[in-house]
Amino acid sequence: MTEDDQKQRLTQLEARIAAAKKAGSKAEKRADASHAQGELAWRMVIEMVSGLGIGFGIGYGLDSLFGTIPIFLVLFTLLGLAAGVNVMLRSAREIQAKTEAEAAKAKAERDERD
Incomplete structure (x- = not known):
């Protein structure tokens, strides 16, 4: 093998490594996004159950x-349900606002490049 062939093969190898x-990195980003959605779902379930x-x-x-009949039990269980739903909706709004901000930022960056 000549030195030129070795340099050419080395350049091709470096290009393949960079592509890999x-x-x-794209696959890792997709995996992180799916974990974030799972964490959000568990957070909402925990808030509701708590x-x-x-x-x-x-x-x-x-x-x-x-020493009463279970009137307070029913009343406060329903209030707990309402509080859990309220906290869950607040979490969903928070995540939605964060997602919309990221989308707006990405759109602004695309518009700058164009």
Whole structure:
């Protein structure tokens, strides 16, 4: 092999390595995005269940304390459900605002390049 052939092969190898690195980084970004969606879903589920659990606990405690029929249990469980839904919707709005801001930023960058 001549030195020119070796240089040419080395250049081709470097180009293939660079292309493989670019393809790998795109796959990692997609995996991170799917994990972020999963984390968001779990966060919302936990917020809903914690609202229900806290409402149930307060209602049960008040019913035990006052010796009443489960009126407080039902009332505070429903209030806990409402609070959980409210927090869940707030989280969804927060994520939506963040996504819209990123989309607007990307659009502005594309417009600058054009």
